[in-house]
Amino acid sequence: xxxxxxxxxxxxxxxxxxxxxxTAPEEVREVxxxxxxxxxxxxxxxxxxxxxxxxxDNFADTxxxxxxQGEAQALAAQLRDQLDDVEHALTRLDEGTYGTCEVCGEPxxxxxxxxxxxxxFCIEHAG
Ligand SMILES: [Zn+2]
Numbered sequence: 001x002x003x004x005x006x007x008x009x010x011x012x013x014x015x016x017x018x019x020x021x022x023t024a025p026e027e028v029r030e031v032x033x034x035x036x037x038x039x040x041x042x043x044x045x046x047x048x049x050x051x052x053x054x055x056x057d058n059f060a061d062t063x064x065x066x067x068x069q070g071e072a073q074a075l076a077a078q079l080r081d082q083l084d085d086v087e088h089a090l091t092r093l094d095e096g097t098y099g100t101c102e103v104c105g106e107p108x109x110x111x112x113x114x115x116x117x118x119x120x121f122c123i124e125h126a127g
Contacts, residue, residue, distance in 0.1 A: 025093060031117050032090050039083040048076040085118040101125055 048069070092098040099108050101122035108122045119126065 025098070028098065028113070028117055029090065029093055032086050032093070035118065036083060036086045036090070039079050039086065043076055043079050043083070046072045046076050046079070048072050082118065085120060088120065089118040 089098060099113055100106065101108055101124075102120045103125035104122060106122055108119060112119060112123055
């Protein structure tokens with residue numbers, strides 16, 4: 001009914017094991033650590049970690065395997081990008097530069113950081 005403004009999104013694309021909470025450094029670190037762990041697990045589950053590719057190539061029909069492998073690798077590439085951002089954000093947390101845009105150096109809004117804790121850019125320079 002009154003959805004104008006929508007200041008507190010509680011149903012975002014972020015996995016709901018993560019609390020959308022404050023941007024206190026310790027809490028940000030926890031959130032980022034949790035994301036890093038989850039992304040690593042997802043990558044591991046895909047079985048495309050490293051460049052070794054699929055482990056058991058006698059297991060299934062080759063065409064099907066390569067299709068699935070292609071999908072898995074596309075997904076893995078996305079996950080690696082996210083993981084890269086998360087690790088980068090953790091580094092910036094250590095350096096004390098977390099929460100600023102890498103293009104303009106301006107602070108990224110708290111609301112944006114809550115939704116995307118690993119973002120490197122302000123809303124203006126995103127994408
Ligand atoms: Zn910016």
